[in-house]
Amino acid sequence: MGKCGKFLFIVASLIAVFVGVKIKECSKSPPIPTVPEPYWGPGKEVKDDTTIKPFKVNISDNVLDDLKNRLLRHRLITKSLEDSNHHYGINSALLSEVVDFWRNDYDWRKREVYLNKFPQFKTQIQGLDIHYIHVKPDTNIQKIPLLILHGWPGSVREFYEIIPMLTEVQKGRNFVFEIVAPSLPGYGFSDGASKSGLGAVEMSAVLKNLMIRLGYKRFYVQGGDWGSTLAATMGTIYPDYVKGIHCNMCMNYNPVSYLKLFVASFYPTYFMTEKEVESIYPLSNLMSKHVLESGYFHLQATKPDTLGVGLNDSPVGLAAYILEKFIIGTNYSYRNRMDGGLKIKFDYNKLLDNVMIYWVTNSITTSMRLYSETVNVAQRKYNINKIETKVPSACAQFINDLFYQPEWILRDKYVNMVHLKNFDDGGHFAALEVPGVLSQDIFEAITKMEVLETTKE
Ligand SMILES: *[C@@H]1O[C@H](CO)[C@@H](O)[C@H](O)[C@H]1NC(C)=O
Ligand SMILES: *[C@@H]1O[C@H](CO)[C@@H](O)[C@H](O)[C@H]1NC(C)=O
Secondary structure, three states, X not given: OOHHHHHHHHHHHHHHHHXXXXXXXXHOOOOOOOOOOOOOOXXXXXXXXXXXXXXXXXXXXHHHXXXXXXXXXXXXXXXXXXXXXXXXXXXXXXXXXXXXXXXXXXXXXXXXXXXXXXOXXXXXXXXEEEEEEEEOOOOOOEXXXXXEEOOOOOOHHHHOOXXXXXXXXXXXXXXXXXXXXXXXXXXXXXXXXXXXXXXHHHHHHHHHHHHHHOOOOOEEEEEEOHHHHHHHHHHHHOOOOXXXXXXXXXXXXXXXXXXXXXXXXXXXXXXXXXXXXXXXXXXXXXXXHHHHHOHHXXXXXHOHHHHHHHHHHOHHHHHHHXXXXXXXXXXXXXXXXXXXXXXXXXXXXXHHHHHHHHHHHOOHHXXXXXXXXXHOHHHHXXXXXXXXXXXXXXXXXXXXXXXXXXXXXXXXXXXXXXXXXXXXXXXOOXXXXXXXXXXXXXXXXXXXXXXXXXXXX
């Protein structure tokens, strides 16, 4: 080794030691924070009305007439470039077809009957009227409470197919679920905050308090998208209440995990299976997909109110914005199909039910604020991305989901992962798209968790 070589070797070793120490420091799980539970309602704090009020979806004729008018009188949709499909955003031909269906074939009063098929309620938590579906199966076999959480741009509509599967007695199973499916604060029929600061961590407190209000002391949490983040957060900060979590779209947002993926890229098969390697490398492809698809995130995380003005004023604009996400999230290649694949896994009624829940409640702006409130500086004090989740955890990884991390990375966060399964079908909106597969996986995972729970006692 020459003089220069020796020098470089020493410098490289020092850097390696430094990086090693830093990774170790950063990997240490910080303490669980005490989350404040302030009043989020308008004006001065008033005591919560703790009664539980039955609720039915019943939108006034005024709102529906106004919508009809707007759908009739919307301005010309700018024609998409001839060869672009959905690469510049949703294609104008598909959007026009959806709007035609909405105007002529979609029957809201019928859809209301459908949306009212499960018992729904509202109760006030920290100043917010929270809407939720509550299904208590009428059976003698064991009923296990499960809180299921939707994300953005979703709603409780995502769960209408899966709820019967989770609550009906089936051969070979010795339990069913008692389901609580709330509209997240600021989404659909739940109030949004009147004060700033209701991010994912604070929202977890609201949802925990909802379960306590309903009399549940120990329960499971399931979710996708924001629902997955919230389930993980609830499991992390409320292990006394949360028996376990099941997520479709498990994520480890600790910055160290990105560093690890980068380091592993030099010899990935040492850390992961071939299949996992294929899903994430080359990292440059993954990064460019994220850049292409995450513009909405940046806008919602910074200027949700400005963005919301237009979406809240134009049903066509709102449908375009939401449906584009269903195209991309269901199968990334669907953006190359003129029909966006929307009718392969869904139908226009289902998709418009979800759009309508945002429209009739004026909730697109308040829903988007969850991004700003979660990624802002104020949330850093909780260190939530660095705290290990110690409750039993399960991950269902659907092949077409928007994000993917290998088990090796996930286990750094979900240190008590009892179940992880990969599925060759299904995407980001798994509950709506493949309810049978998802419900089966929830049963499998929670069966394992229940065994742990009983051996603990
Ligand atoms: C909806 O509300 C209207 C009046 O506000 C009432 O006449 C109607 O019966 C309600 N429908 C349902 C399904 O509750
Ligand atoms: C995704 O869509 C493409 C094109 O339509 C299809 O060839 C592929 O099989 C789909 N993949 C999955 C996993 O559904």
